[in-house]
Amino acid sequence: MKRYTLILLVAFALILCGMTTTASEGSGSIKIGYTSVDEEGNLSVDQTSYNIYEGIGLSLTDWNYAFDNGVGLNANFQNLTLNNRVLDMQLGKPGLFRFNASNNQYRRFYNLDGSAFTRRNLTDLRFSFNASKQFELFGGYNMIDRHGVDELLPQTTYDAEVIDTIARQIDYKQTRFTGGIKYDNKKTMVRGFYRGTTFDDATDLDNDRTGNELNVVASTIVPNYDWIVLSGGYIKRTSELDNLVAKLVTHQGWGTAKFNLKNQWLAEYRLTYGWAERTSEEDRTVDNMYQLFALGKNFQKVGGIRAGYEMRTQDDFIQKVTSTGFLFEGWLKPTDKLSFNGMFTTRSEENDEGRRMLGDLDVTRHSFTAAYTDPAWGRFRVKWQMRTRENDPLFTEGLTGGIGLTTVEASEVNTKVEYSSLTPELTLRRADLGTLTCSYSLLTGNLENVQDSANYTFRDHVISGTVTPRAFGGLVVDFSATYFRSKRDNDIEKFNIGFGGTYTFIKNHHLEVRYNAINFDDYRTLGGEYTQYYTGNIMSVNLIKDLSF
């Protein structure tokens, strides 16, 4: 990790040194301070503080340097001295080239005291070069390095109070190279790239695998018929184990035709065809097809409606599943300030040949949003959603169990889930007072599971608010609070309170203080090593100096 940080810093320094002779202007901030973390309880149950470290932090934020010749440098290096560093740098000249480099890492706890954790380190390098106005070459390198100890979290379940924990050593590295070319002449775009991936697992060589991808996409506004837009593409992916015989090859071809017709009528046809070939202990070939027809009409700038019909087929020559779906959506904007939109979709999936565990499936979704926006004071919006999913009972004979063939007399999979949510939000803005944002989200639903005894309802409440008063002299403050209550398989209460302030005591010199209190409780769990209680107090104090050169 430190190697990449060092490389980024050296690159940044070299570029800055090189610029000092010709640069026209630059700016940025240096931030240094201390973060204090005071925690109690089970570190693994709430991710808010997984990636926060105690210690002295140094950041270089919003560094911008512009050459007279148009080359620009942007850099953001957060927490250089701590393990939760997020580093990002861009160098580029519009229309000629762009280079991006970034590195960050994330820690995840898996047990009570945090001794079992993994760290995921992500490094990304990307470049693009405009060989001409129409042609762009692009490529990149991406690496994910994850290591540590992963452990199943002790968690209550519906029918087993505590899950046994199993520790697992994690140590793998994934690298990816990409190279491609893009042609874009304002009306037509064609882009193709090749990507190679290698996965090396230091804990088990059998997991090592290699993959590659060929991806071509094209889109064009048809000349002389600019009301027609055509898009299409082909993707082939291969992934195979290095040391065992298992290979997966997937192909996909897709195309869309969109027609912007007279009188604001809109029409669309989409076709996707994919097939997969898997070679392993159980060879398998799968054909998939998806088609969509949609027709819509807009009524000037006041409203619009759209209806669509889709068909899907998944066929592995043992099982065949087909589905049909309908889509209806519309919007209405009677005034500049008031708007409504709604949507209804439904899909019915049938197991035509063979038998799959999921059985037949029906899903529906409704959503409705109303918003009132007034630039003078802010916005009020309310959103409602409802979804249902229903798995029909399976055929009842001859199900193969884990231990031999068994005849099952009862319906095995017969699940129905209903879910709805309501979210009103309010934003108030007054130049002389400040900004207030608040929202409430209610999510409620019911699950009928495999057995009647497994039926249960769930309900979540989330209340959140942020207040940012107007600046007083050199002082800018903000307050935020979130309360979360969830009754599902668990019974969770969680809150988060935050306060922050920045005071400018001398021109270009600021003192920043931030405080966060986090509390997490799951009232359904046992105590001791299985406690789900967590509380954390996180405070950081920073000095910031703005620079311009």
Added chain:
Amino acid sequence: MKPKRLIPAIAIYSLLVAGLAVICSPSLVFSQATDIDDATCLGCHDGLDQSLRQTIHRLSSEVKNSKSAVACVSCHTGAATHIEEPSKENIGNPARMTGADALSLCSSCHVPHPEMSNFGANGHSLLQMNCASCHSVHSGKNSLLRDDQAKFCLDCHQSVANQFLRRSAHPVRSNNVNCLSCHSMVQSADMEMAYGMNKVCADCHSDVAGPYLYDHEAVHGWSAEGSGCSDCHSPHGSENDKLLRQPSNQMCRQCHTVPGHAIAPTYVSQHRAVAADGDFSKMACITCHTDVHGSNNNDKLLDADLTVRLGVGCSCHGLR
């Protein structure tokens, strides 16, 4: 349906699109709506040329040998009237345009995202959003995005923002990933059906993406047994560990009700030996079936080291 039958059709379709690209290339000259030069505009709007300097919209007056420069009047229509009587109301401004008007202006130079190319017919455009809703012409940020951080999207997608508050969630709040890491407007028309949504997940989680000698069918988006990762995991956030839609056994039982395990107590005594503290109720499916995404050892996705770990034989299951 034989896959190979469609190969020629797809090849022809691709060639057709590529052919159109080459044959029908329109003029590449940027249009100037009037002969009003940038200096006239900058006389009042001092400094705006600076904000454009680091963008693809550098003014033609800024560069000697421009490959991609535009003039103020390329985007701001109605300049002649505006000069006569300066007012915010009489100058065209994409940032203040609504709906299809802004899209029409921008698409005179840029191929619109597939989702936006049929205005009013898809997600964002249905809400009367347009290019300027997410992009700022005078911004120096990558792809001219107003903001590439998650907060920008979550300001509207409040219900998704609330999901990120749950017990397990992708690290969006710590800026390790953001919305654009998974959601690409540029490729939104690409259904990724052959690989399913798994493609997006596998980009970071290739350790569980397969292939394996013995796959768990539900893991694959192309499979008839499931629609991939999102069948079991809720990507924005969950009350359960590892983004699972339901906890432990309950998740598995959505599809599996296997005699001899949880439903019928026939083999309880045998399994009691491998349960924690000898308590069968503390056993979960993944106590034994650890390789839930796939296994290179056995078709029941059992832990390869189960016999070693638990100290009992598992010969009934053919565990090698």
